Each structure stands twice: as C-alpha cells, then as structure tokens.
Amino acid sequence: xxxxxxxxxxxxxxxxxxxxxxxxxxxxxxxxxxxxxxxxxxxxxxxxxxxxxxxxxxxxxxxxxxxxxxxxxxxxxxxxxxxxxxxxxxxxxxxxxxxxxxxxxxxxxxxxxxxxxxxxxxxxxxxxxxxxxxxxxxxxxxxxxxxxxxxxxxxxxxxxxxxxxxxxxxxxxxxxxxxxxxxxxxxxxxxxxxxxxxxxxxxxxxxxxxxxxxxxxxxxxxxxxxxx
Amino acid sequence: xxxxxxxxxxxxxxxxxxxxxxxxxxxxxxxxxxxxxxxxxxxxxxxxxxxxxxxxxx
Numbered sequence: 001x002x003x004x005x006x007x008x009x010x011x012x013x014x015x016x017x018x019x020x021x022x023x024x025x026x027x028x029x030x031x032x033x034x035x036x037x038x039x040x041x042x043x044x045x046x047x048x049x050x051x052x053x054x055x056x057x058x059x060x061x062x063x064x065x066x067x068x069x070x071x072x073x074x075x076x077x078x079x080x081x082x083x084x085x086x087x088x089x090x091x092x093x094x095x096x097x098x099x100x101x102x103x104x105x106x107x108x109x110x111x112x113x114x115x116x117x118x119x120x121x122x123x124x125x126x127x128x129x130x131x132x133x134x135x136x137x138x139x140x141x142x143x144x145x146x147x148x149x150x151x152x153x154x155x156x157x158x159x160x161x162x163x164x165x166x167x168x169x170x171x172x173x174x175x176x177x178x179x180x181x182x183x184x185x186x187x188x189x190x191x192x193x194x195x196x197x198x199x200x201x202x203x204x205x206x207x208x209x210x211x212x213x214x215x216x217x218x219x220x221x222x223x224x225x226x227x228x
Numbered sequence: 229x230x231x232x233x234x235x236x237x238x239x240x241x242x243x244x245x246x247x248x249x250x251x252x253x254x255x256x257x258x259x260x261x262x263x264x265x266x267x268x269x270x271x272x273x274x275x276x277x278x279x280x281x282x283x284x285x286x
Contacts, residue, residue, distance in 0.1 A: 021256045027240040
C-alpha cells in the first residue's frame, strides 16, 4: 500500500471539515464562530511552509547531487506553495474584513507575506529568464535558499518583533498565546498534516507529468537526429 | 483574561440556535461533497498520469 498517505490526507482533511464545523470552539468576542477559520485559513500558511521546506530540500539536493529530478521538485513545490499562499491571503482578507474592519491593514505579517510572495515570484521570473537548463537549475537553486531564509525573516521573525494584529506576534513567544485550546488543536494539527500531504500529492502529479514531458522531448530529439 | 474564563462567558454570541436545529449538518455535507468531489477528480488525473508513465516505459 504505497498510496497510504494519499488516503490519510483525504481522511485527515475530511475530519477537519466535519469536526471543524461540529466541534466545540472557545466563545470569543468579535471572532464568534469565525474562529473556525483557523482550520482553513491558518492551515493554508502551514501548508505553504511545508511546500517551501520541500522546495528548499529539492534545491539543496540539486546543488549537492546535480540531478534534474531535484530541480523539478524544487520548482514544483515552490509553485504549490504559492497556490497555498494565494489561498491563505485571499481567505485572510475575507476574515480580516470581518474581524479587523478592513481586508488589508498595515499589519507586519500581511506586509511580510506580500514581500515573501514577491520574492518567490522573482524565483519564477529568474528561472524563466535563463535559457540553459543547467545554469537555470543551479542559479535558481541558490536563489531559492536565499528566498527561504528571507521568508523566515519576513513572516517568522519580523512580525514577532513589532506589534501585530495576528495572535502569537508582537513580542509573544508564539503558539501558546495563540488562544489555542485543546479543542482547536485537535482539529488544527490533523488539518495541517492532511493539507501538507495533499500539497505533496498534487505536486507529485505535476512532477511526474514534467518527467514524461522530458522523456517525450528526448525521444523526439532522437528521431530528429536520426533523420538529419 | 484567560481562555477558560472567556469560554464560560455565555454572552458571546455563537450559532447555537442554528446548531440546535441541525442545520450545521447541511453545511458540513455540502463542504464535504465538494472536497471529496475534487479528490475524486485528482485521483482520476493521478491514474491518467500513471497510464502515461506505463506507456512511456514501453
């Protein structure tokens, strides 16, 4: 059963949808029932972080092993990470409009996220601007390491040094102040694991397609060479 | 104020009536059907890719 993790992913996310709506949540003013967005909105960011770690892993392996496979992994996980980031941003804007009164505030976490997304967009632009595949893979792998470090600074460190509307920031050490009680954790963490596995699944499908594309291209090149 | 103190404050408005009428199950069912539908679609794409891989290796 080598696809067990795909099944696990579906089960975990299904559980988070069912129990996310049915389970007990803390009764907090202003937030009211929207606290349940924790299971969806915040999870998108954790899934993005998971994808970016996988992408970094791909880049590091590429630099040490020089195999195209790892370059494909690095790009694809970064791409999926950007999808999660976009979903996180959009859902965050809906939630912020309700709780903070505006879809976009000067919150350091929001601005840090925006900068992070631009940094990763630059990664794709950089790749698109280099013709030679080896050079493309090598230079973008180095840039990707740099992008990851900046992401940690912009969304993990800087928002904690100043005041932020986000819980767990503004001098707070982090998760324990997240107003997370055991009811929330019981759904939140399984959802994070489920969505990360879902991200890996989707990414793997796209990576496999790219491998097939490569194979078709090299077969075509062989045919062209033989008729020349 | 600690979380447990907040949790016990009954004046915070939650969708208690909505829940007691069982309408939350409608929401859960709809969300779950959409999610599982997307999963079925993903599985079919996954299978198609697998078929392509097998064709390529021949």
